[in-house]
Amino acid sequence: MNEEASRSLSRRTLLGKLVQGLGVTVALGPVTQPLQAEDRSVSKKEADRLIVRVARPLDAETPVQEFASYLTPNSSFFVRSHFGPPPSEAVSEANWKLRVSGLVEGSHEFTLKDLRQMEAVIITAVVQCSGNGRAFHRPKVPGVQWERGAVGNAQWTGVRLRDVLAKAGVQAGARHVQFQGADRPVVASVPMFVRSIPLGKAIHSDTILAYEMNGRPLPLLHGAPLRVITPGWMADSCIKWLTDITVQPDEAKGFYMQTAYRIPTKPIEPGASASGQTMIPVESMVVKSLIVAPTDGDSVKVGPTMIQGVAWSGEARVVKVEVSMDEGKTWEPARLVGEDQPYAWRQWQFIWKEKTAGTFTILCRATDAHREVQPATSPWNPSGFLWNGWDRVTVTVTT
Amino acid sequence: MTGSRRSIMLSLIIGLVGFAAITAAQEDDLATVSTALAPRAEALIIARCAVCHSQDLIVQQRLPRERWIATVEKMTHWGAEISNGEADLLMRYLSARYHPGAPDQLPPPDSELRKAEPLTQKPGADGPLTGVATRGAGIFEHNCQACHGAGAVGGMGPKLVKSPILKHEESFRETIVHGRGAMPAWGPVLSRQDIADIYAWLLVR
Numbered sequence: 001m002n003e004e005a006s007r008s009l010s011r012r013t014l015l016g017k018l019v020q021g022l023g024v025t026v027a028l029g030p031v032t033q034p035l036q037a038e039d040r041s042v043s044k045k046e047a048d049r050l051i052v053r054v055a056r057p058l059d060a061e062t063p064v065q066e067f068a069s070y071l072t073p074n075s076s077f078f079v080r081s082h083f084g085p086p087p088s089e090a091v092s093e094a095n096w097k098l099r100v101s102g103l104v105e106g107s108h109e110f111t112l113k114d115l116r117q118m119e120a121v122i123i124t125a126v127v128q129c130s131g132n133g134r135a136f137h138r139p140k141v142p143g144v145q146w147e148r149g150a151v152g153n154a155q156w157t158g159v160r161l162r163d164v165l166a167k168a169g170v171q172a173g174a175r176h177v178q179f180q181g182a183d184r185p186v187v188a189s190v191p192m193f194v195r196s197i198p199l200g201k202a203i204h205s206d207t208i209l210a211y212e213m214n215g216r217p218l219p220l221l222h223g224a225p226l227r228v229i230t231p232g233w234m235a236d237s238c239i240k241w242l243t244d245i246t247v248q249p250d251e252a253k254g255f256y257m258q259t260a261y262r263i264p265t266k267p268i269e270p271g272a273s274a275s276g277q278t279m280i281p282v283e284s285m286v287v288k289s290l291i292v293a294p295t296d297g298d299s300v301k302v303g304p305t306m307i308q309g310v311a312w313s314g315e316a317r318v319v320k321v322e323v324s325m326d327e328g329k330t331w332e333p334a335r336l337v338g339e340d341q342p343y344a345w346r347q348w349q350f351i352w353k354e355k356t357a358g359t360f361t362i363l364c365r366a367t368d369a370h371r372e373v374q375p376a377t378s379p380w381n382p383s384g385f386l387w388n389g390w391d392r393v394t395v396t397v398t399t
Numbered sequence: 400m401t402g403s404r405r406s407i408m409l410s411l412i413i414g415l416v417g418f419a420a421i422t423a424a425q426e427d428d429l430a431t432v433s434t435a436l437a438p439r440a441e442a443l444i445i446a447r448c449a450v451c452h453s454q455d456l457i458v459q460q461r462l463p464r465e466r467w468i469a470t471v472e473k474m475t476h477w478g479a480e481i482s483n484g485e486a487d488l489l490m491r492y493l494s495a496r497y498h499p500g501a502p503d504q505l506p507p508p509d510s511e512l513r514k515a516e517p518l519t520q521k522p523g524a525d526g527p528l529t530g531v532a533t534r535g536a537g538i539f540e541h542n543c544q545a546c547h548g549a550g551a552v553g554g555m556g557p558k559l560v561k562s563p564i565l566k567h568e569e570s571f572r573e574t575i576v577h578g579r580g581a582m583p584a585w586g587p588v589l590s591r592q593d594i595a596d597i598y599a600w601l602l603v604r
Binding site (some may be wrong): 052059139141142144186187188190191 | 461462463478
């Protein structure tokens with residue numbers, strides 16, 4: 001099969017998956033026009049579909065019921081950046097270029113056309129904000145108070161970062177690959193959002209520079225025209241509006257690499273200062289699951305109720321999801337269903353047969369192939385990263 | 400008790416009880432402080448913080464005093480135009496209103512806010528004011544430029560040079576006072592004279 005044919009086939013499968021997932025969503029509750037046309041700005045409708053945490057620059061999370069769809073539609077995918085998107089002219093195909101410099105053989109520039117002519121790679125991967133679930137840390141920590149929906153699962157199409165680096169010719173001494181996007185702070189005294197990943201992750205065959213999201217050109221809010229996707233890693237590495245790649249011996253300098261997006265290597269007392277602690281960058285995701293249906297506050301009838309959700313981990317597959325109806329004293333296994341792809345999330349189902357009316361709290365937890373089990377609560381850290389405590393939904397059962 | 404003594408006492412109280420146990424009486428004290436400071440503090444938040452981010456980012460935080468201090472210091476270091484006195488006021492207000500024991504939903508800061516004293520000048524009489532373009536340039540740079548761009552040629556906010564809104568001074572003034580769309584209301588921050596000065600400056604651009 002030639003590449004074009006395989007791409008078009010994969011688009012059809014993708015549409016199938018979206019529609020298949022949406023069938024479930026529609027059955028669960030009203031969702032308006034999830035497959036609306038691509039919008040390159042923040043439409044009113046789009047903002048309505050998301051839970052806006054910060055209006056400007058826009059930070060908004062996805063309502064969990066949207067995760068009944070295996071792929072999270074572009075229009076309801078969570079939105080996060082430090083400065084908001086650059087002006088669309090700055091990232092238009094005519095004006096945009098990707099520059100690769102530093103420890104490479106001369107500096108190189110790529111247009112979007114250049115990249116599209118390279119071998120295309122398609123990867124379905126969870127992208128999750130490092131601060132997803134920050135609101136659940138106690139004591140509370142500063143930052144956007146994300147709850148459950150700063151995460152999504154999408155199909156990303158792009159080129160391998162290592163193919164781009166190979167064209168540029170990486171020189172000896174290279175250890176880190178730095179990224180910078182076209183987004184800029186409102187005032188110039190605010191540090192730019194510059195980050196780096198170790199060379200090992202950069203040249204991993206699954207690390208890509210994506211120009212499509214769910215088969216459509218990357219929307220402006222999600223990093224048009226090109227963003228980094230580091231499957232299995234938190235989204236602080238998934239730089240949007242990418243314009244500059246610098247190959248270098250050291251980690252990126254500046255606030256967003258040297259200070260922010262770091263966690264202590266040793267557990268610290270909740271609420272304590274992290275000064276004097278060794279802090280390392282947030283990289284791999286941790287094992288986590290969510291209950292997608294029923295939703296918190298729902299009423300269900302006595303008798304069988306389908307509990308469903310999603311589960312994912314970093315670089316290991318999810319092997320088990322369990323449900324507890326007694327605050328975690330006993331757990332029963334859920335059934336893993338649907339697609340099973342590395343880096344993507346796994347859907348799960350559990351038939352709950354409640355015989356009595358009352359109020360019940362459903363908990364879920366996942367286990368990955370590295371035997372990491374989702375904990376009741378996550379280790380506290382001063383910036384509230386990597387929350388993966390048991391997910392919790394309270395419902396009323398009526399006769 | 401003097402204002403500064405009171406604030407020292409409060410910081411002690413907040414420091415001692417930490418995040419967990421704030422009694423009802425202490426809660427009342429904090430509420431009194433935050434109500435008293437609200438008009439000026441909320442105006443400052445619009446003028447100095449909302450340049451880069453909407454106020455909802457602040458409103459959702461529940462932090463102990465030391466973390467509010469660190470936050471205000473970080474923002475000042477990053478270029479927020481906050482004087483020492485303003486920083487002190489903000490730290491006192493934020494740690495009294497958005498402390499770890501505060502409820503998730505807080506009542507609006509102060510319904511009297513719209514009547515607050517402007518930060519810069521006394522409000523003028525109701526009659527038409529004559530703007531001074533040279534003064535308007537500085538007021539624009541300090542308050543408007545971050546969104547509307549240097550020289551008012553546009554940025555995150557729209558271009559204002561030769562904008563149709565300049566044909567109607569009254570709607571220009573109304574927009575600034577009450578806000579519009581993403582733009583916050585500047586009524587509590589800019590006086591009528593300030594607005595007239597900005598208008599005069601924009602007309603000669």
